[in-house]
Amino acid sequence: MSPKRSQGAPEPEEETPLLCDANARRTETPLPITQIVVLLLLQLTEPITSLSIRPYINQLVSELPIVGGDERKVGYYAGLIVSLFFAAQAVSVLQWSRLSDNIGRKPVLLCGLLGTMVSSVLFGLSRSFPALVFSRCLHGMLNGNVGVMKSMMAELTGETNMARGSSLISATWALGNIIGPFIGGVLSRPQDRWPNVFSHPFWGEYPYFLPCLAAASYALLSFSLAAIFLEETVKRDPVMKPDPEGNPDRPRMCAGVILDGPVKEKPVPLRALLTRPVVVSVANYGTVGVLDITAGTLIPLVWSTSVEFGGLSMSPVSIGLLMAVYGLMYGVFQFVAFPRIVGHFGPRRVFIAGITLFSPVFIIFPFENLALRHSSHGLNMAAGLLIVLQLSALTLSGMGFGTIFMYISSAAPNKRSLGATNGVAQTIVSIQRAVGPAVAASLFAFSLDHNILGGNFAYVVLLAIVGVGLGVAVQLPNNTWKHNEQ
DSSP states (O other): OOOOOOTTSOOOOSSOOSSOOGGGOOSOOOOOHHHHHHHHHHHTHHHHHHHTTHHHHHHHHHTSGGGTTOGGGHHHHHHHHHHHHHHHHHHHHHHHHHHHHHHOHHHHHHHHHHHHHHHHHHHHTOOSHHHHHHHHHHHHHHOOHHHHHHHHHHHHOOTTTHHHHHHHHHHHHHHHHHHHHHHHHHHSSHHHHOTTTSOSHHHHHSTTHHHHHHHHHHHHHHHHHHHHHOOOOOOOSOEEEEOTTOOTTSOOEETTEEOSSEEEEOOOOHHHHOOHHHHHHHHHHHHHHHHHHHHHHHHHHHHHSOGGGTSOOOOHHHHHHHHHHHHHHHHHHHHHTHHHHHHHHOHHHHHHHHHHTHHHHHHHHHHHHHHHHTOSSSSOHHHHHHHHHHHHHHHHHTHHHHHHHHHHHHHSSSGGGHHHHHHHHHHHHHHHHHHHHHHHHHHHHHHHHHTGGGGTHHHHHHHHHHHHHHHHHTTSOSSSOOTTOO
């Protein structure tokens, strides 16, 4: 007879754990290498296509008639282009993720890769502000792959190797932080750099098409890899699970031990999905998301802005190379150090540290500008040292993403609702990321226009957001969610 819950045992929760009790922990199991490698190659499409525009987006916007030659307006429109992508993604990502729970991950991923490829080409051919907005919104609407890929990674890993899987996701984004900005910085305006090779008038009329074509080409390669090699991880036949109370709506099993009669596991309704673990995890994902996208928006914006307007007067090539260096730092740290740090300190402490480290990222901006104002030869040693410190803090802050992925995966009501859980998380963070760039760029421009706190008012507001993020972070448990945590 299957063992029953003892009379003095705590009442079961409304959420079903994906991870069992700590007593059932085992040594780290090997990852399914082939499928993990394929999935990571597909995931690389996301940062390449989204981050390749960062080095040149401000220069592109400055060349549009909509700004009228006023450099101070560039931040408004560049931030709006970035924000609208996430706004469009917020509208559609939950639907794509829930669809993947029912029809499988692979067909949804293939649709997303096609949408990425088409929208990237359209962005490169856009020469007006409405056309740029349309192509970015199309990209966001057709691509819900971020949440689906995280669901696949959770299905390919388990409790013992989830930290390693999280580190690989972060390391892949770091590699994309190298490749994407490098593509955007080096391949933009090719006629200026290689006039003999790109002598056709087309390259003068569409100076930013080449980096978009390179990003679209990788999306096509990813589509081919997924179609041929990727295996489906969703089992559409109902999975037999147990429930300690005999309730067919709450299946439970831990460490392979059946606690009661079998029931069928299936995706739960949206309302039943919003348990406390899911809500707290998603809220924290939203805060780390808005801080990260804000920093990612301000760095190229401030660095490309003239020194007299609070920036560093850097070229797109310099920005692209520095962002590539940051990506290398981030990737090495995540792959080598992150699993060990989480294992030693626990995910909660690591996540809180990641949120805290956004503070020096924002504090350093005005000091970089101050260092250049006292320099007669451009970038000096003081400004260079501040840039290194800023990128180092941003690298360490990335620990928040690896840890919150672990919390979200363990908070899902059951495995058949993992896609919907990641869809809700991605919807919230997309909304936050949609607001973040527009708010950051607008605050930066507003601070300069009105000379509030010497043009540094934006950084004070962002430090306040870090404080709010810390208040949300302390709601997380010390380890990933368990069935006995309310």
